[in-house]
Amino acid sequence: MLDNFVFGVATSAYQIEGGWDADGKVPSIWDEMSHTPGHVQNGHTGDIACDHYHRWKKDVHLMADLSIQAYRFSISWSRIMPEPPKKVNEKGIKFYQKLVNKLLDYDIKPFVTLYHWDLPKWLDDIGGWGNPDIIKHFKGFASVMFEALPDVEHWITFNEPAVFVNNSWGHHNYPEAVRNVLLAHGKTASHYKANYDGKIGISLNLMPFIPNDWESKKDLLAVENVSKRHNGIWLEPIFNGRFPDGINKLYNLKNKLFFTKEEKNIVKTSIDFLGINYYSCPTVKYNPYKPPVNAMFVNNDYLKDEMGVGIKPHGLYLICKQVKEKYGDIPLYITENGCAYNDVLTHDNKVHDRRRINYMKQHLAYCNLTVEKGIPLKGYFHWSLMNNFEWSFGYTKQFGLIDIHYPTLKRTPKDSYYWYKKIIKDEEFRKKEMEEL
Ligand code: FCB
Numbered sequence: 001m002l003d004n005f006v007f008g009v010a011t012s013a014y015q016i017e018g019g020w021d022a023d024g025k026v027p028s029i030w031d032e033m034s035h036t037p038g039h040v041q042n043g044h045t046g047d048i049a050c051d052h053y054h055r056w057k058k059d060v061h062l063m064a065d066l067s068i069q070a071y072r073f074s075i076s077w078s079r080i081m082p083e084p085p086k087k088v089n090e091k092g093i094k095f096y097q098k099l100v101n102k103l104l105d106y107d108i109k110p111f112v113t114l115y116h117w118d119l120p121k122w123l124d125d126i127g128g129w130g131n132p133d134i135i136k137h138f139k140g141f142a143s144v145m146f147e148a149l150p151d152v153e154h155w156i157t158f159n160e161p162a163v164f165v166n167n168s169w170g171h172h173n174y175p176e177a178v179r180n181v182l183l184a185h186g187k188t189a190s191h192y193k194a195n196y197d198g199k200i201g202i203s204l205n206l207m208p209f210i211p212n213d214w215e216s217k218k219d220l221l222a223v224e225n226v227s228k229r230h231n232g233i234w235l236e237p238i239f240n241g242r243f244p245d246g247i248n249k250l251y252n253l254k255n256k257l258f259f260t261k262e263e264k265n266i267v268k269t270s271i272d273f274l275g276i277n278y279y280s281c282p283t284v285k286y287n288p289y290k291p292p293v294n295a296m297f298v299n300n301d302y303l304k305d306e307m308g309v310g311i312k313p314h315g316l317y318l319i320c321k322q323v324k325e326k327y328g329d330i331p332l333y334i335t336e337n338g339c340a341y342n343d344v345l346t347h348d349n350k351v352h353d354r355r356r357i358n359y360m361k362q363h364l365a366y367c368n369l370t371v372e373k374g375i376p377l378k379g380y381f382h383w384s385l386m387n388n389f390e391w392s393f394g395y396t397k398q399f400g401l402i403d404i405h406y407p408t409l410k411r412t413p414k415d416s417y418y419w420y421k422k423i424i425k426d427e428e429f430r431k432k433e434m435e436e437l
Pocket of ligand 1: 012015159160163205277336383390391399
């Protein structure tokens, strides 16, 4: 059960590193946003975060002790590329080289994300993702990292473009940002494939929308509309070099989304694997008063985590199945899946996060079902290794397997950490836990 399966954990640079102006790092849009009152709950910033920039060795030891086989993290572009014409920042590069070498010492495979939302501010100042110049800047940054980290065998161009594009983080022009992200992805992936032997993919936060009533044609149409807007807008270009039919109408766009013939070929890069960040699976109902999608989400009685996200482990299988049915046998990884529960340290100096264990158990059981159904799901990365800066929620939401006591930065593995360790190491226990469901 889940043998030959990659068990991992995931993090991202801004959420854990801290060291926001250390060793030549320049500000990113998240430094700017968190330093501007009103953007982040309680005025929290990522200035120190988990201080992973200075405590990375300890963190890799904790990963090794957890027995994970792979670690997904992201590179802070602002550590590597100060505003031109200043040269590449060697100290930033060194940090990631040391990290990768240490991971490899412990046989932990690095899965490296190039962009997890923290655009250098100097790029935002020239229009960010809305300016086509960003394509060459992104490819340039990526090429520097490909050269600097030759032992990395798995690269991810973007994390959840839907989130940073829809939230206008790093741009002010929706259709241009969508196009430029996809073109930057395509150009970078084909450059990598032409010059290196490893694998390159992208991580999308896909959702398998469920009709409120399977018998209702209108609900099915509503599902189709929201799926095109949320999933299809990224999947169709990447797999087929085109936007979904009717997308401009569904987004009410005056400046249309389109690709020229040449761009189609750039975007359709044949990725080596697809990363799916799976969190939820909303129920959708037809609503004529909500044009142009004519759809609304229905509140249902799923249990929710402390972000208010409905817990629906079955959706993990559904989304993998949908991708296989539409796009064939592309290797899949769940590059994120996790839950916010604010369990705290108790008097025994432990964190008894039963609800997280239960959540993981159910989602891993659906990973197992997915594999058993012949879908090429290759691995699972739990979000997250440790509690961290949860974007506009600051430190108020806790997703980690490890507790962080922020005043001292002390790390304490939670019960879920020990449970996951046992799942990874002990085949019998894994079988027993999966079968219990
Ligand atoms: C995902 C993000 C990740 C984290 C989790 C909870 O959408 O990629 O950085 O915030 O949600």
